[in-house]
Amino acid sequence: MNEVIVGIGSNINADENIAKMLEILKGEVKVLQVSAMIKTKPIGIENQSDFTNGAVKIVTLQDRESLNKLLKKIEDQLGRDRSVPKFGPRTIDLDILVWNGEIVDEDYYTRDFLRRSVDELDGLSKK
Numbered sequence: 001m002n003e004v005i006v007g008i009g010s011n012i013n014a015d016e017n018i019a020k021m022l023e024i025l026k027g028e029v030k031v032l033q034v035s036a037m038i039k040t041k042p043i044g045i046e047n048q049s050d051f052t053n054g055a056v057k058i059v060t061l062q063d064r065e066s067l068n069k070l071l072k073k074i075e076d077q078l079g080r081d082r083s084v085p086k087f088g089p090r091t092i093d094l095d096i097l098v099w100n101g102e103i104v105d106e107d108y109y110t111r112d113f114l115r116r117s118v119d120e121l122d123g124l125s126k127k
Contacts, residue, residue, distance in 0.1 A: 001059045001060070001061060002059065002060050002061070002062070002063070002064075002067075002099065002100055003032075003057070003058075003059050003100055003101070004057070004058050004059070004060060004067065004096060004098065004099055004100075005055050005056070005057050005058075005096075005097045005098035005117075005118050005121055005122060006055060006056050006058065006071065006094055006095065006096055006097065007053070007054075007055050007093075007094065007095045007096075007097045007105065007107075007114055007117065007118075008021070008037075008052075008053060008054045008055060008056060008092070008093070008094060008117075009051050009052070009053045009090070009092070009093035009094075010051065010052050010090060010091060010092050010093065011042065011048060011049040011050060011051040011052065011089050011090065012049070012089050012090060012091045013091065014037075014051070014052035015052070017078050017091045017092045018037065018052060018054070018092070020078060021074055021078060021092050021094070022034065022056065024074050024077065024078075025056065025058070025074065028060075028070055029058045029059065029060040029062070029067075029070075030058060030059045030060070031056060031057075031058050032057045032058060032059060033056070033057045033121050034054065034055075034056045034057075035054040035055045035056070035057075035116075035117040035118075035120045035121050036054060036117075036120065037052050037053065037054040038052070038053050038054060038113045038116065038117065039051070039052060039053075040052075040053050040113050042087065043087055043111075044085075044086065044087030045085060045087045045088055048088065048089045049089065053113045053114070053117065054117050055097060055114075055117035055118055055120075055121055056121075057121040057122065064096065064099055064104075067096065068096060071094040071095075071096070072094075074092070074094060075090075075091075075092050075093065075094055078091045078092045079091045080092055080093070095107075097114060097118055098118055098122060101122075103118075
């Protein structure tokens, strides 16, 4: 079993899209815990709605590549537009942050909201 923390972000119908994403995800993996959601200002492209960010802790038998494909498929199901700029508006953004206790996304170190969400689920900063 792999224990994973996945970062969540949305600034298009965030409450609705995050709820839908969690329902889809629960059908695919075991969801252990969901962090509190945090409102954040956009990074890079500032002329857009604030984001809702958080994280979800899951366990899965899937390897990292398979899980990443599943996350991209869920983003697509929820209408993620991959033609907009990297920091543009999105219905849902899902990124693997922690894989079996190891931080695997460098954004963890530069984005306070990611650290707060991960720490809430895992207490990594206390280890």
